[in-house]
Amino acid sequence: MKPSDRGIRRVVTAGLLLAITLLLTFTNVAFIPVPTPAGSATIGHIPAIIGGILEGPLVGLIVGLGFGFGCFMNPLVTAVTNDPLVIWLPRLFIGVAAGLVFMLLRRANKRVLAVMLVLLALLVLYYSYQVGGKILWLGLLIAFLTGIGALALYNWARGEEAIIISLAIAGVVGSLTNTVLVLSAAVWRKVPGIGPEVALGVGLTQGIPEAILSAIVVVAVVSALRQIGKRRRGSRL
Amino acid sequence: MANYEALRHLTIGQYIPTGSLIHRLDPRAKLVALGCFIVASVLAGKYANALLLLLLTVALVKLSRLHLRSMLATLTPVIPILLVMALLQLIFYGGASRSGGLNRLLVDWGPLHISGESVRVIVVTWARFATLFLLVTLLTSTTTASALTRGLEGVLRPLTRLRLPGHEIAMVGTIALRFLPILGEQLEAILQAQASRGVSETSSRWRFLDNARRMARMVVPLFVDAYHRAEELILAMQARCYHGGKGRTYLVSFTYRFSDYLAVALGALLVILVGVLQYSALP
Numbered sequence: 001m002k003p004s005d006r007g008i009r010r011v012v013t014a015g016l017l018l019a020i021t022l023l024l025t026f027t028n029v030a031f032i033p034v035p036t037p038a039g040s041a042t043i044g045h046i047p048a049i050i051g052g053i054l055e056g057p058l059v060g061l062i063v064g065l066g067f068g069f070g071c072f073m074n075p076l077v078t079a080v081t082n083d084p085l086v087i088w089l090p091r092l093f094i095g096v097a098a099g100l101v102f103m104l105l106r107r108a109n110k111r112v113l114a115v116m117l118v119l120l121a122l123l124v125l126y127y128s129y130q131v132g133g134k135i136l137w138l139g140l141l142i143a144f145l146t147g148i149g150a151l152a153l154y155n156w157a158r159g160e161e162a163i164i165i166s167l168a169i170a171g172v173v174g175s176l177t178n179t180v181l182v183l184s185a186a187v188w189r190k191v192p193g194i195g196p197e198v199a200l201g202v203g204l205t206q207g208i209p210e211a212i213l214s215a216i217v218v219v220a221v222v223s224a225l226r227q228i229g230k231r232r233r234g235s236r237l
Numbered sequence: 238m239a240n241y242e243a244l245r246h247l248t249i250g251q252y253i254p255t256g257s258l259i260h261r262l263d264p265r266a267k268l269v270a271l272g273c274f275i276v277a278s279v280l281a282g283k284y285a286n287a288l289l290l291l292l293l294t295v296a297l298v299k300l301s302r303l304h305l306r307s308m309l310a311t312l313t314p315v316i317p318i319l320l321v322m323a324l325l326q327l328i329f330y331g332g333a334s335r336s337g338g339l340n341r342l343l344v345d346w347g348p349l350h351i352s353g354e355s356v357r358v359i360v361v362t363w364a365r366f367a368t369l370f371l372l373v374t375l376l377t378s379t380t381t382a383s384a385l386t387r388g389l390e391g392v393l394r395p396l397t398r399l400r401l402p403g404h405e406i407a408m409v410g411t412i413a414l415r416f417l418p419i420l421g422e423q424l425e426a427i428l429q430a431q432a433s434r435g436v437s438e439t440s441s442r443w444r445f446l447d448n449a450r451r452m453a454r455m456v457v458p459l460f461v462d463a464y465h466r467a468e469e470l471i472l473a474m475q476a477r478c479y480h481g482g483k484g485r486t487y488l489v490s491f492t493y494r495f496s497d498y499l500a501v502a503l504g505a506l507l508v509i510l511v512g513v514l515q516y517s518a519l520p
Contacts (some may be wrong), residue, residue, distance in 0.1 A: 015412025016463040220453040221460045
């Protein structure tokens, strides 16, 4: 592929993903009901993640810019705050983070991914140990949930291809970038009604379902586009 | 089913020629003026300046001889959600205090506190949303896609000095605007095809994984369709030897006229006026 062809591919892919982002944020198709106080999770940021995965961080950045604009035009978002530093700036990094993570993990095999899972589980267990020092039942609960989560993830990952797992991780990272950066910016800019405790609560109840949703949709879309994972039987998507 | 049909009326991204003064403005001037309007509407946080901006925008729509009603038709499906949001804000907005002035409580009945402040927030939010929406629709209805690209490229030209790809960014924006209505129709077709085969619209919010899979089933065909269109577009651009903005020349070159300078100057004045109103004693 000539360098100029690569350039055309980037421009066109970014353009179409930008169109999908704007379509999803302008209409209310992108909201699905979840059992959290906010009531719905969005998938508007997923084109930015997919752009980062397919064509690299720069395309992810441009699509993220468009998602920020779409949010800026959305009355549900601007009803809370109209600060561009909260609405617009954090969204630039969604596609960048997802793209970088996928670039790192693309060549990873399952052994590397398993080691990462163990490290992550140990990190959360250490956190639960610290929490358990203050509130015993909460620490035990977190440790218990971590164990179940790690087992479920291991069980799921055993039957999948390494590239699918990498895609899911990139999807989760992109989505969490959105949640964490937007809420941090909201706390930093002192948006009324969002203190550190509220932000933490919203982050846990909203960020986790969105991350799971993002992983599911990103894997489904990218594997459909790249025609990977076709050989597996009994795919759940 | 009603909300599926709304996608077809997505007026953003459709050029409607009427030959008005606004249609004839230089696209660069229009973009700069739009930027000024957006800055102004972010600044505006009072009745006076938010409603002033909305009135000015409606006047601009009238000046462009477009139909206000068909522009606003896109918003109809969102209105119920907006009403619920407004109601929740009205009841739970945290700014209520028992002091005097604008922030006094209008209704104080049991757990229900409605302050002048919360009413203001809602009015300003609605006005700002309508302003931004009308402005963006106005820009895309009065400017052809190619003129918009050229305008964006012209505005981004200072960035090329910093080695940022101004032309390519403008091209991305144009492709997005061009494909927005097409993908909207496509999404509508997907939703209707699935509904006619018995896929239910919504299920309980507790069945999260089911909802996520339903969403994936809806979004995957949209992405695959967009991907096929992208492949065709890439082939077409390669066949026409597209090679980016470097060394590119244009058939039509834009020159600024008096009305263009006037538009930019008015935009800048508007930002100052809104800023002054924001810190004035007006409500």
